[in-house]
Amino acid sequence: MTMINSSDNFGFEVTSTVPGGRARTGLITTPHGTIETPAFIAVGTKATVKSVLPETMAALGAQAVLANAYHLYLQPGSDLLDAAGGLGQFMNWPGPTFTDSGGFQVMSLGAGFKKVIAMDTVGITSDEVIAAGTERRAHVDDDGVTFKSHLNGSLHRFTPEVSMRVQHEIGADVMFAFDELTTLMNTRGYQEESLERTRRWADRCLTAHAQLTAARADRPYQALFGVIQGAQYEDLRRKACRDLEALGQDRPGFDGYGIGGALEKENLGTIVGWCADELPEEKPRHLLGISEPDDLFAAVEAGADTFDCVSPSRVARNGALYTRDGRFNVVTAANRRNFGPIDPDCDCYTCAHYSRAYLHHLFKAKEINANTLATIHNERFVIRFVDEIRAAVRDGHFDDFRRAFLARYYGSRH
Ligand SMILES: [Zn+2]
Numbered sequence: 001m002t003m004i005n006s007s008d009n010f011g012f013e014v015t016s017t018v019p020g021g022r023a024r025t026g027l028i029t030t031p032h033g034t035i036e037t038p039a040f041i042a043v044g045t046k047a048t049v050k051s052v053l054p055e056t057m058a059a060l061g062a063q064a065v066l067a068n069a070y071h072l073y074l075q076p077g078s079d080l081l082d083a084a085g086g087l088g089q090f091m092n093w094p095g096p097t098f099t100d101s102g103g104f105q106v107m108s109l110g111a112g113f114k115k116v117i118a119m120d121t122v123g124i125t126s127d128e129v130i131a132a133g134t135e136r137r138a139h140v141d142d143d144g145v146t147f148k149s150h151l152n153g154s155l156h157r158f159t160p161e162v163s164m165r166v167q168h169e170i171g172a173d174v175m176f177a178f179d180e181l182t183t184l185m186n187t188r189g190y191q192e193e194s195l196e197r198t199r200r201w202a203d204r205c206l207t208a209h210a211q212l213t214a215a216r217a218d219r220p221y222q223a224l225f226g227v228i229q230g231a232q233y234e235d236l237r238r239k240a241c242r243d244l245e246a247l248g249q250d251r252p253g254f255d256g257y258g259i260g261g262a263l264e265k266e267n268l269g270t271i272v273g274w275c276a277d278e279l280p281e282e283k284p285r286h287l288l289g290i291s292e293p294d295d296l297f298a299a300v301e302a303g304a305d306t307f308d309c310v311s312p313s314r315v316a317r318n319g320a321l322y323t324r325d326g327r328f329n330v331v332t333a334a335n336r337r338n339f340g341p342i343d344p345d346c347d348c349y350t351c352a353h354y355s356r357a358y359l360h361h362l363f364k365a366k367e368i369n370a371n372t373l374a375t376i377h378n379e380r381f382v383i384r385f386v387d388e389i390r391a392a393v394r395d396g397h398f399d400d401f402r403r404a405f406l407a408r409y410y411g412s413r414h
């Protein structure tokens with residue numbers, strides 16, 4: 001009899017490295033297929049990449065999809081996904097899937113702002129600042145987080161054990177440990193306290209994960225990644241890496257690591273680099289929530305293997321489109337009579353068959369196919385871009401590729 005439920009079903013192999021650097025290529029193996037890294041993980045928050053079919057995502061070259069445990073827990077409920085045979089089966093995506101722990105979404109309710117804080121809050125250090133006009137909807141204590149649903153205001157509680165149960169029921173190939181999100185505005189004292197709380201929660205996640213894995217031995221193995229916090233502090237980031245890896249000393253530890261928390265464009269590469277120095281070479285590193293495609297260069301250079309980024313589909317729905325010559329908005333008047341493609345260098349379905357003028361018209365007329373065609377282009381842009389980064393790392397010309405890409409991408413605006 002073959003043991004399905006074994007960590008043998010999850011693996012990672014480094015296939016090439018840049019001499020003297022941290023950038024590398026690799027292969028992640030999951031029960032639902034492999035992922036060539038560096039890889040862009042498409043975001044399908046509610047078990048759908050908004051406005052496009054999973055079949056389309058596969059045709060675009062997407063290797064994996066990341067859904068959101070918080071959203072799926074509230075709607076339709078993780079028990080329902082369990083009954084459906086898991087996330088991939090439910091949404092008709094046969095490939096690898098990820099879920100984040102729900103921590104980020106729940107904590108965001110607490111502060112009312114996103115991971116990258118607004119400019120007007122820079123320089124303020126306080127644990128009590130919340131965004132103007134927002135109600136604090138989440139409260140953290142040492143055991144977990146109590147929060148109000150953004151859907152109907154109902155009260156819920158997430159603990160490490162609840163997050164593990166929910167993520168096991170959702171059934172993604174890669175899950176993340178439940179962690180506390182802090183922001184750059186929290187005091188150093190609070191960051192230290194929070195980091196220790198995240199370490200204890202990580203410990204509890206490993207225990208719950210082992211129990212759930214044993215109890216659900218008929219299901220495909222689900223890998224668990226620890227999440228590195230520590231904000232902008234080098235000593236805290238390094239300590240978090242060592243502490244989480246040490247949790248696996250006398251038992252199966254984390255299968256990989258997510259690097260989370262407050263990351264801004266300016267410090268992203270530095271922070272990921274500290275973590276890559278400390279984390280074991282043989283485990284994959286996922287950078288949680290990148291804001292813009294060009295951040296991928298810094299992430300790859302610093303040693304990240306996978307990344308999720310909601311921007312390609314989110315900005316597409318506002319008509320903002322990526323090209324090799326930078327980002328532009330197709331809704332502007334300049335595109336009204338432009339019968340050329342979004343990007344003459346793009347190989348996507350939209351660029352092969354539709355003009356800027358047609359997309360301009362669809363957006364102006366508020367037709368839903370505008371979202372579909374724009375999302376297809378932006379997702380393909382990022383997937384192909386990361387494919388090229390991977391090839392450049394493997395073939396030893398990553399620096400040249402980055403220099404040429406960025407010169408052209410920002411050339412028209414600088
Ligand atoms: Zn295109």
